[in-house]
Amino acid sequence: MSENKAAINNPIYPIMIAIGVAHLINDTMQSVVPAMYPIFSRDLGLNFTQLGVITFVLNIVSSSLQPVVGFLSDKKPMPYALPIGMISSFIGLLMLVFVKEYWVILIAVIFLGFGSAIFHPEGSKVTFLAAGNKRGLAQSIYQVGGNSGQALAPLISAFILDALGQRGAAIVLLLTAMGIALLFKISKWYVRQLEAEKNSKKNKKTLISSLPPLSKKQVRIAIALLFTIIFARSFYTTNISNFYVFYLMDHYNLTLQVGQIFIFIFMAVGVVGTFFGGSLSDRIGRKNVILLSVVGPMPFCLTLPYIPIWLVPVYLIIIGSLIMISFSVTVIYAQELVPTKIGTMAGLTTGFAFGMGAVGGVVIGMLLDNIGIAMTMQIISVLPLLLVVSFFLPKDKVAGTA
Template sequence: MSTSNASHKISNPVYPIMFAISVCHLFNDSLQSVIPAMFPVLEKEIGLTFTQLGLISFMLNIVASVLQPVVGFISDKKPMPYALPLGMISSFFGMAGLAFAPQYWVILVSVIFLGLGSAVFHPEGSRVSYMAAGSKRGLSQSIYQVGGNSGQALAPLISAFILVPLGQKGAALFLIVAAAGIFLLSKISKWYKKQLEEEKFSKRKKAILSSLPVLSKKQIGIALSLLMIIIFARSFYVTNMTNFYIFHLMKNYSLTIKEGQLLIFIFLALGAVGTFFGGPMADRLGRRNVILLSMAVPIPLCLILPYVPIWAVVLLLIVIGFFLMLSFSVTVVYAQELVPSKIGTMAGLTVGLAFGMGAIGAVVIGILMDHVGVYTTMIVVSTLPLIGLVAIALPKDRKVTTNQ
């Protein structure tokens, strides 16, 4: 397993594939974003409680959460190039059901199909990003994740400009997005399959230039546990902002749905920007340093957010969104370098856990809001980033050197 051989093997990034899988990630996550975007519409038109809305989000995210590591584990043993378009087909059917669902239970079944599509896409999409990365793993993962975060950032705009004026049936417009995703993923799958065939010919060289020192199994286990805690804190907070912060803005600042959703768009859009910069920053400054920076900077801002006037809310959302999501792609790469033989599993575990924590967070926050009110819930949630300070205990990494 020659290091020079390995570094030569990974020195050429494939930028067209990096950007293509990022666009597909945008398609996939914009479909997922239709769900929280519908919450104000469903709450008004159907009269759903916050708990019922939380359960819709729970069904979507728990399916994605539970199945992502499973898909990643299976694809580590037997890669599945054509699973990508098949996953998008599942999302297509889920979106069709969501747009025309006459009853609450049909909405729940529809989001299961969307969750299944997401569960297949994320670990396989992350694998494609990894295969195309060459020596630019941080950059490649950032390009891939910024597509997804941009799709999530569209949720408030989808709500304000499509679902509020058109209602539930407006979701049918996103069948076009799903169809475009199926087409593009079919093309990517051909490249993916060709890469696998070439790896077979070259005896499947899988060496990695890790930025981490040699760690024992116990140290790896502890580091993964700390990453899970960080993902828990971040996902709970972002779920609150995406799904429920709109109700705080409407109730305490008397904003309309459209005005409130535009503020949430600012938060998510800056999160997408932070996601993009996080990977290249981690390549230069170290993964652990960027993860710690991402969790430490937002703490005081999150704590004061529930109390400030509306003009300050805008400024705080910009800074919180940027820094909180700075570590999103970095946590995936860090986990993959902790267990380099399980690329798909680690991607499925980290991103899947983010979905799972979001699922549980949606239910917990919905129940809290029904029982103690919107404002008190926002104050409780504002303390979550404090938990992310466990990043201090992560093993330090060093800059990776590669031959160019």
Template sequence: MSQAAITSQLYKKEMEKTNYKILIIMGICHLLNDSIQAVVPAMFPILEKSMGLTFTQLGIIAFALNMVASIMQPVVGIMTDKKPMPFALPVGLTSTLIGVFGLAFAPSFASIVLSVLLIGIGSAVFHPEGSRVAYMAAGQRRGLAQSIYQVGGNSGQALAPLITALILVPLGQRGAVWFTFVAAIAVLLLVYIANWYTKKLRFDLEILKRKGKEATAISSPYSNKIGLYLTLLLFLIFARSWYVSGMTNYYAFFAIENYQFSIQKAQVYLFAFLVAGAIGTFFGGPLADRFGKRNIILLSLIGTLPLSILLPFASPAFAFILLALTGFVLMSSFSVTVVYAQELVPGKIGLMSGLTVGLAFGMGAIGSVVLGYLADQIGITLTIILTGFLPILGVLTLFLPQDKK
């Protein structure tokens, strides 16, 4: 066998290998990063009482956090598609560390907004590059790899109710300072990831040079049809993100008003929704590898609709079950939409990750403001009822092409 053939087989074997160690570390880092982000909405009931903030002001805080991440993620993705930046990962988390420290000691509404902007910048840098690392370590199991990575983030978000009940309620705003240690751990882990990332890039470049090819990404023309499909996919993310935003930011207020729950008990219900969502995120990827990404996206949104419509009218015990089922079904498409977009536009891994995950943050940000304003105008109960109809937009999935196409 010739040297070129041996080299080609070596490269193929390496590319098809799934690096679970790297994926697990990235999942842990994603958990740490998103648990820090979860501190912000988790503090809403605390800030509403201690600083007298309105629902609209709380929505603006969520907007500041999520919109910065949304706007910057595609920009970071475009930059890193052209020139990968492994050490952007620990640098981004350092920004988050500074932001969470500022949040713990912020004396005013304006300083809170400034602090969450720094957290948003860290998130904007972390997510596209983190998704790229997951893609690089995936081998042939892209759905599973993205699920391992994304389930870490959703698990971190699921910690928000526990953060509120166990840390922020007894310690108040100052309790957020403990998350500077969480950020520091994430920075150290990401330094390790950045070193692996750098070596992987060098290895890929060397192998491609030996094969006599340039180390460039595979490109795909942006036809009008591809643009239409991508727009539809982003609109589906819009529907999912608005619903999740309504639940994470305002369902606790709904439970307190309608069920006479304490803050702690309301957070337990929200915890069920988020934990089930994290589990759904994990199972969605492998299911998509087997049954098709478009099919899982469709079933995720349409399957959520009857649950979300029924939820506001359920008894407290039944509502707990419905919340868990809704979280599981809805979030099963979270990682799947990322991989679907990456395969829809090959060679633009960072940009597609930035659009799909970043758009989720951005749409959640807009949803936070709109739903917060709506809650101030028509009441929290009617707002949650109307939010339950958002998954009906999932019928648009039928216009997306099957995976093989």
């Protein structure tokens, strides 16, 4: 019995790293879409609203399907859905390399959104199975992979697409082919792991929650608060990642390449924050990390539109690193609220984040077209005030305390 328990609690680092690398490849493909926005605007003449609709279609397909995939995965795991999802994304990316018509671009991002919807819940389940007693660290490695892929978007735009146009995205197809092969190997391990648990009469591996016993009403309120946090964070980061480069070019007269380097700085430090956030939550608690991600960046978010250019990278470093330390933690917290529904809660939280990115893309695009870049950035800068609801989340127990 003690040997079985030790085996269960022992983290499987090769799988944790492999699924993190697969997440990087998956989200690199997704990041090609916003990376193409300056190219679509320059070469195809798309306006901000049309770019926002592209974001909406990509993210709404992913967000609406992720909870469904997570629910089905909790009922019956689907190991080989992982490479199938990436094959769908490969098809979508291949279409983006060649298309010139707006409606075909929308079809291409549907394929990308479908692939992402399949990948994320199943990837989270693999992370859970491999985590052992390192839940925060495992989720951080997984999310760091995804955030690293997203952080590549401005570099792809600045140094590949700006020079080669849409067809430069074909370079990412080579990375995608490697990802499909890697996911087939992970899927084989996934099957063996499920068989091992079945044979050891552990058909349900249930997460031990660090939260105190909560009533159904308290759980529902906590989930609502958590979704408010995800909404504000996703809306704000969508604005910085996808549209802030236009503000840098318009307000500070930066070139596209320099502007995209600024965006890369924001996203790169977000990767660092994501990594340390999960492991930090194992030490000081999930809620404390979420609070840190609220209190720390708040004054910088509020004043970002009004500062001189030399302060902008400093602010982006502070905001990006702090606001993202709760990225993986919110997923863990949601899973601990409903510890019997690991895949469902992962699908709901990540799906909701994608959904808010979808809505944010459309709303911000319309604001940019109708009230201008400067006013839009000023309005979005106050959105993080909603994050203060995190103070009302139930307090969790720090690992190792009674």
